[in-house]
Structure formats: structure tokens, C-alpha cells
Amino acid sequence: MSKRAPVNKNDYIEDAYFEDLTHDGNGVTKIDGYPLFVPNALPGERGKVKVVKASKNYGFGKLIEIHEESQYRQEPPCPIYHQCGGCQVQHISYEGQLKAKEKHVRDVMARIGKLPEVPVHPALGMEEPWRYRNKAAVPVGEREGGLVAGFYQQRSHEIIDMDRCIIQHEKNDEIIQKVKEICQKYGIRPYNEEKHRGTLRHIMTRYGYQTGEVMVVLVTRTADLPNQNQIVEEIVSSIEGVKSVIQNVNTKRTNVIMGDQTKVLWGEEVIYDFIGDVKFAISARSFYQVNPDQTKVLYEKALEYADLSGDENVIDAYCGIGTISLFLAQKAKKVYGVEIVPQAIEDAKKNAELNGFTNTEFEAGPAEAVIPRWYEEGIKADVLVVDPPRKGCDEALLNTILEMKPRKVVYVSCNPATLARDLRVLEDGGYKTLEVQPVDMFPQTMHVECVAQLVLR
Template sequence: MFKPGNTIKLEITDFAAGGVGLAKKNGFPIFVEGSAIGDVILAEITFAKKDFAEAKIKELITPSKDRCKPRCKHFPDCGGCSLQHISYEAQVDYKHRIISDTLSRTAKIDPSLILPMIPASSPWFYRNKIQLPFKRLKRDILMGYFKPGTHQVVDMDVCFVQEEELTRIARVIRGIIREFEVSIYDEDKRIGILRHLVVRGSNATGEMLVGFIINAKNLPFEKEIVKKIRDRFKNVVGVLVSVHQANTNVILGNKTKVIWGRDHYIDQLGDFKFKVSFPSFYQVNSKQTEVLYDHILKLAGLKSNDIVIDAYAGVGTIAAWVASRCKEVYGIEEIEEACFDAEENMQMNHIYNVKYGQGRVEEIFQEFKRLEIKSDVVILDPPRAGCSAEAIQSILKAKPKKIIYVSCAPPTLARDLKKFIDAGYTLKAVQPVDMFPHTPHIESVSLLC
């Protein structure tokens, strides 16, 4: 019906996963990046198939009432966020539309079970972790996020979604790298050393970690670079390198080593302190994490004699949040460093009714069965890919009374909820929480009984 290069007048009537507007021409769906519901545009088709097309805005004829002026000068070229052109109130509404549509369409879930999305109290400067690729452009060194759909680095000196201290540290380190003329990795030629800069830390405690991802065994000018970082930033508690010599787009390498200081920082959530190692998973929005965890407690309705299994446990944040409300918590975590962190975090917070098993969820559930450990409540917080089929089967065999499912991806949430529902569980509620303002990412917590 359409070919790339065709121009067509469209009205955006809905919003789709990935943060793109949706228009229909005679029932044919056309997805338009950078649009908002209510926009009337002249669009240029950029990609077309038999059942859908993609387009870009060539002319904004009538702007949507939901539009606003983006705060960041790098928007929309920078891939760090994609919704700054939409007011925050409208973003929350759009995201609720997306999760409702995804769950009702894929898993036949009643939309009335999806509660209103909880917005962020502060939608700016919330990210506690940044991962920035380096790129050489002639004699200059660029550092920033990729332009959407490319590996073209947008040189960045300001960011309104990551904590300001992270940006300040990154800017200074870019200057240090320029000063020492460290070679930058070229992914086409597969030569060069420096691939990414990672900075993560805590706004609550002030502690920061700096990590260099390198295509070599050692970082050139290591001592000199560390000295300059230490002289400039007293809150940096550790500098690390992650050796990544494989030809993949995965950011972290298989081997991480400390070149100065500690391998972790300390964060605080609520009344708890947590040790977070460099490669460990940790929620990037600390303030909203507390909101999310409070709703886990609310939906779980724990009793003092309940046995809880915390699957995909990370560094133990959820376990710490629920431990005082139940008899025992058994955590499951596949990443060894995170499992060590979780055990230390329980000791640091004087929590003594939590134990950990290191391994895949389905493997540890088999071990629980052998040890005759029965669960009343299973809390799941899997990665974006969701639970494996084997993990779901192992949970179903354990027959918990309640399942709490924390998700960061509505499509895999819909897939997995359907499996639990088909096996006899009833979905009671889905509570979306906006953890990632100005991006299309959607977090939620669901209750199955």
C-alpha cells in the first residue's frame, strides 16, 4: 500500500509500545516516532510491510495539546530518552494505555484490573547509573548516548534524567581521557581500547563508582587517570575496569577488576542500606523503588508465619523490604556477585530470617523441593525477557498461595501472566509504577492468587 518516500497526511490517535504514535489510514497502522496523540502531521513513510508501516514527521500541521517544549538541548538526537516532547502528565496516561492494551490484547486481561499508574514524584535527575559509549571523531573524543537506531554517539554535556553528579563526573572523565589520548575502540575495525564509561552511585550516601569498559587487559595511564579522578572527586569510592574483548554489543565484560578503592558503593532505600557491586543489578530510580516496594507489600498482604521466596533477588532489596512481615525469606539469584552482596546486605541491616541460593530459578526450586521448603508467597522480579518456561513450571509445581510479579516489560508480563492464569491462578490486580520518566519503559507489580 505504501512505499518509503511516500508522504501522507495523518492524525495520531493512539500510542504504541516503544514510545511511538499510531495513526491509521483506512485501517492500516502507521507508527510515527516523535509524535503525540492528537498531532495532525504530514508524514514521510520510512519503512513499509504488508501489515504496517513506519514514518517520520515531515511537517507538524496541528500540534497535540499534550506537546511541550523538550528541556534538553540534545533531544531528540540523544537516545537517552524519547518522550520529552510530551508533558509528563500525558506520558503517564500514554504508558497506562500501553500496558492496558498489551495485557488485554495478549493475555485477555480485564482492563479494570490494571490500576492507575503511579507517577514519579520527581521526573528529572533520577537515574543512579549511566553507561556511555566513547567514539573518536577525527582528533576529538565523543562520549554520550547513541542516536536512536544507530551507533552514532551524540556528544553529551548535560542530561536531565540522570543524577547531576553522574553527569559532572562523566564530563570531567571525558576531559581526562582526552588529555591522555587513550585510544578509543572502533567497532568496525575492532581495534582500540576504551569502549564505555560506567558511573553508578547513590544520591542518599553520595558514594560513586567509576568503571571503564576496555578492549584490553589493562587501562593505559591507569595510575595517572585514577589520581586525577581521586583529586577531583572525593566521593568516588572505587575505580574499576571491565575487560571486554569480544565482538558483541553487550556492555560489561566477563572479567572486572578494581584498580583503586572498593568494588561497591553503599545506597540507602528507606531504613535499609545496601552494598551494590559494580556488575550487580540494581533499580536505577531509587526514590520510585521505595514506592514500588511499598506496593509489593500492599499486594502481598503478608502474614507473620508466611514463607516467602524472592526469585531474581539481586542484591536483596526486596527481601529486606518484606523480611520483617513474614517468618522466612529464601532468595534466589543467578549472579554470584549479587548473591554475595545480598548475604552481606542482610547482615549489614541485621536481618536474620533470609537465606540465599545461588543459581537459576528452576534449579533452586528443585533444591527447595528436595529440602521440603514450601512457599506461601513467591515474588518474581525477572529481567526484561521475563521468566523462562522452566522457571514458570518449577513455580507452578511449588503451588504457592500467591505470586507477586514485578515486571519492566509489558509484552513478557502478558506472556507470563497468561501462563499462570491458564494454570489456574487468578489475576487480582496490576499496579503500574512510573520508574523511568521521559522513556517508554513501564514497570509494574501484579498479584496472582
């Protein structure tokens, strides 16, 4: 007989105690061991909850009132926080956010990695955890005949119009408002996803923190952009720092932002920015970290863990546009980078040239195929750095690391759960995890990046 949930939809729990926070910022209360996930509730709080969904193994609730409040609870500074789906934890003080992220990493290390003894340091946070994002990409819609642009409402495709977002750099707010006004003036129709009609799908901006350079990207459904010349002229004359106006054409019925066709309408194909002393060319489609201040913290930690003397060969798996590779190249004898996206490898080569690095080599292809071939060709790594996507390292790559046996592995991760899983595999294969350092790249959200240092036993 299958067990039934101890609660039903529309039940009220008069005195729920919240013991934890999920990776997406929901409070967790348990009824006879049955977990109920409740948005806006914090660990240590008590409150009244209404059950809104009850499946066999877990349910969701709505916080009706709080009886006992957490010391970390605060009033969210953003006026549209409760409607918008952009942030999850503005109702937690920054100190509380950092503690929650450290605890999350510690928990998955113990539960998934079976590594409760590995030191997890306090999360490295920002002095000013607002206005940090150098890139914005917002969908465009229509309301009462006017253009609106903003993030989607939680769990819906309703756009919340906004004139400012307090985790975006002020410059991005200014650009989006200006571009919205200009497109409205010239009668540009927003994209309607139900009917697959209209022109303008997204407005995207990139801002170089160190250089002040601006890129504006108009993502359109059609290759034809009515009144293109006038629109471009006004963007260039009214926004300071614009170096690049790009059109990206996405003709598909999809919620993926960018399409396959990108063309320069005015100016350069790239803008430039620095992380530390390393200069990067950033195109409309480049993957470039959105929080440059904390990226520097993250990469300096990776460089510290690599502990290079200048004699080492380093392999950077999942190298992207060469951001970590070039940081490592400052101290290594030779850095080999591999990445599955060919365009990113072209960018990595250009970035190496831009900075005058002659000790780097980049190749496009899956890391799990390229690195074993390098190994057969006699290219052996003293230090291997991985910075995989959220799903973690490919199993074949982990096997290659165990076969190749680099002295050190530095694992940069954007998902603590897959980090813990992969560390377990490397531990079982002869490595020892010395320490894990969480870094807060995305304040006001529950995302946390980590750097782990491993040595061959």
C-alpha cells in the same frame, strides 16, 4: 495472491490521524487497517506524513507537519533529544506520559492477557521526573582529535557528544566530563569498534543517592592502561565522594559494555546506598535499580501486595542482589531467594549480613530448577514473588507455581506484554489477578514497571 500494502515508499499522506502510541513511543496511524508507525507523533493528532518504509504488514513514516496538536505535546527540554537515542517521549508532557503508560498496561492486559476486567491503577509517577538516574555508562569516541562521550544517535553507532544529560543525576554528568578531560590529558585513545583498536571503550559511574558515594569504572579494551597511576590520582583528587576506581577489561568485538575481568585500581570494591531502611553494597557489575526513589515506591507496593504478618515463608524468584528479598525479610518469617547469576547471590548474602537479617537463604541456579527441588525438600511458599527479566517467567517456573499453590503471588514486571501473557497462564491454573499497579521507573522513556497481586481462587 499476497496482499499488497496500501501505500508505497515516498508516498505522502496529507491528513493522517494518530490513534495510539507504541511501546517505543511511535505514533500509530492506519491506512485501510494498515499500521504506519511515525516517530514524534502523538495520539489525537493529525498531520502530514511521508512514508519512508512499507513492508507487507506495516510501514514507517516521517512526520512532515502537524495540523492538529495534542494537549500533551511539549517542547523537549533537552537540546540533543531529536538526535540522541536515550529518551523517546520528552515531547510528551509528564501527565501525558503517565496516561500513555497506564493505557499501554491496560491494552496488553485486555489483548494478551484476556483480562479486561482486572483493575489497572493510574501509573505512580515522580514529583520531579528529571535527573533520576544513579548510573551512567557512556561510550567514548573521538572527533577532531578530542575525546567525546555520550549516547549513540538513534539507530546508529555515531556518538552524540554531550556535557549533560537531564535524566542523569548531576553528579554523573560532572564525573563523565572530568574523567573525559583527564583521559584526554594523558593521551588515552578511545576504542574504535570498526578497527578493534584503542583503549577506552566506556566510562561508567555509579552514585549513591543517600550516601553520596561515587564509583568510577573505566572499561578498556586492553589490560594495560597507560599513565594509570596519574589518571587514578587525578580522578580521586578532583571528584568529591569517590570511594572506588575500577577497571573493567573487555577484549571482545562486541557491543556488550562489560568484559569478564574487573580489578580495583583504587579504594573499595563496592559503594553503598539505601533503598528505604535497607542498605546495599553495589559493585561495578551489580544489577541495582537506576531510579532509587521509584524503586522504593515499587518495592513498597510489592510488600503491600504480599501483605505479610510475620508467619510466612516467602520465595523470591529472580532475586538478583537481594533487593526485594530484603524488603520482604523485614516482615516475613523466612525469605528464600534464587537467582541464576552466582555473583549476584554472593552479593545478596553480603547484603543480608550487612543489614543483620538472619531469616534469609539464597541459592544460585535457575529458578525453574531450584524451586521445584525446594518444594520436594518440603520448602513451601505462602507467598511467592517473581521479578523476571523482560522475557517473563520460564514456563517450568509457572508450572511449579501452579503445583506449589502459594496463597499469594506478587509479580513484579519490567515488561507489561510478558506480564499479561504469564498472568493468563496463572489465571488458567487457578489464580485470580486482583489488581495491577504500573510504576514509572523511567520517565521520558516508554518503559513501565508493574506490580500485580494474585491470590489462589
